[in-house]
Amino acid sequence: MAGSARADSTAWLVMGVSGSGKSRLAGELAQRLGARWIDADDLHPRRNLDRMAAGLPLRDEDRWPWLAAVAEAAARTSAEGPGPVFVACSALKRSYRELLRERLPGLRVLYLRLDERSARARMAQRQDHFMPAALAYSQARDLESPEGEPGVRVIEAASLSNAWWNFVLQPWHRRRPELGHIHALQLIRDIPRAHVGWGAYDELQRAHAEVTPASFAPTPAPSRGPGRRSARGARGAGAGTGPGQTAPAALGRGRAPGAQPRDPLPTAGGTRECGAGAAGRHRLRAAVGAAQQHAGGAGGRAHAAHPAARLRPAA
Ligand SMILES: Nc1ncnc2c1ncn2[C@@H]1O[C@H](COP(=O)(O)OP(=O)(O)OP(=O)(O)O)[C@@H](O)[C@H]1O
Numbered sequence: 001m002a003g004s005a006r007a008d009s010t011a012w013l014v015m016g017v018s019g020s021g022k023s024r025l026a027g028e029l030a031q032r033l034g035a036r037w038i039d040a041d042d043l044h045p046r047r048n049l050d051r052m053a054a055g056l057p058l059r060d061e062d063r064w065p066w067l068a069a070v071a072e073a074a075a076r077t078s079a080e081g082p083g084p085v086f087v088a089c090s091a092l093k094r095s096y097r098e099l100l101r102e103r104l105p106g107l108r109v110l111y112l113r114l115d116e117r118s119a120r121a122r123m124a125q126r127q128d129h130f131m132p133a134a135l136a137y138s139q140a141r142d143l144e145s146p147e148g149e150p151g152v153r154v155i156e157a158a159s160l161s162n163a164w165w166n167f168v169l170q171p172w173h174r175r176r177p178e179l180g181h182i183h184a185l186q187l188i189r190d191i192p193r194a195h196v197g198w199g200a201y202d203e204l205q206r207a208h209a210e211v212t213p214a215s216f217a218p219t220p221a222p223s224r225g226p227g228r229r230s231a232r233g234a235r236g237a238g239a240g241t242g243p244g245q246t247a248p249a250a251l252g253r254g255r256a257p258g259a260q261p262r263d264p265l266p267t268a269g270g271t272r273e274c275g276a277g278a279a280g281r282h283r284l285r286a287a288v289g290a291a292q293q294h295a296g297g298a299g300g301r302a303h304a305a306h307p308a309a310r311l312r313p314a315a
């Protein structure tokens with residue numbers, strides 16, 4: 001039986017069509033915030049994987065038992081400790097999300113919006129993945145957008161650039177570790193909505209160049225440590241094993257285990273204070289503020305006053 005979700009452990013569904021970047025976003029967030037995540041692809045029964053690999057879209061009857069397993073794994077993982085749990089799961093239809101909401105009270109949703117053509121292009125570029133690009137059409141066909149549903153944030157999938165990760169999320173989380181997850185989640189909710197546009201990107205890059213190398217210099221690419229792997233193996237017994245758990249071999253999905261993003265990324269952690277010079281800090285803050293304004297005025301919000309500021313990074 002699924003454990004009941006802890007009050008301080010919000011589950012975040014990271015949803016979208018195949019290729020929208022769910023696994024990457026959930027994995028990166030978990031790694032950088034010291035949280036846990038689940039990749040629903042790891043919970044597909046073999047027959048679902050075979051079906052997709054054969055170019056046949058999943059049907060409702062293929063998805064229901066899988067969704068139930070995803071909900072159970074998420075609830076169990078959530079019950080195991082504090083902090084958010086990110087769940088990368090397509091959840092294409094409203095009825096699927098209703099099942100997840102019912103079993104994961106308070107579920108919040110990050111919807112990675114990506115057009116069919118871009119999704120197909122990304123899928124075609126992937127190697128060794130069970131999902132053929134030819135299924136992009138059925139993903140788009142089955143998708144019922146969650147926009148307008150409660151607790152949903154839309155993220156333009158194309159806006160999650162490396163610049164965003166490297167210059168926005170990580171530096172902020174490092175600077176203000178005391179604000180915990182909410183700060184970063186607020187950024188992800190507010191900034192990418194309108195893209196970190198090229199202007200802001202340039203500003204961020206200039207700001208980055210001005211701060212001392214010690215401040216935001218990417219530390220060596222993370223080892224296969226916490227967060228890059230999902231809390232897998234949830235099917236059956238070992239659901240939600242927590243960060244750092246080495247997963248059993250992927251269930252036929254073929255993704256390179258622990259595959260790294262395309263550029264070396266800073267490690268997670270959030271406890272190192274930046275050594276940035278005042279000018280650089282100011283410039284970076286201004287650039288991020290501009291990006292926030294561009295995105296709809298998140299800048300200047302009293303983060304500490306946000307109720308979810310109580311959340312602390314998972315130990
Ligand atoms: N922000 C991004 N910009 C460009 N490419 C990206 C971005 N995010 C992910 N990708 C690439 O797009 C592809 C799909 O990413 P990912 O596997 O995370 O998507 P997904 O939604 O989990 O897909 P699936 O459900 O099919 O496993 C990968 O090759 C990944 O490297």
Ligand SMILES: O=C(O)[C@H](O)[C@@H](O)[C@H](O)[C@H](O)CO
Pocket residue numbers: 017018019041044058063089090091092131139
């Ligand atoms: O509901 C579905 O059709 C499936 O979950 C797919 O979305 C794939 O599992 C996933 O995207 C892997 O490529």
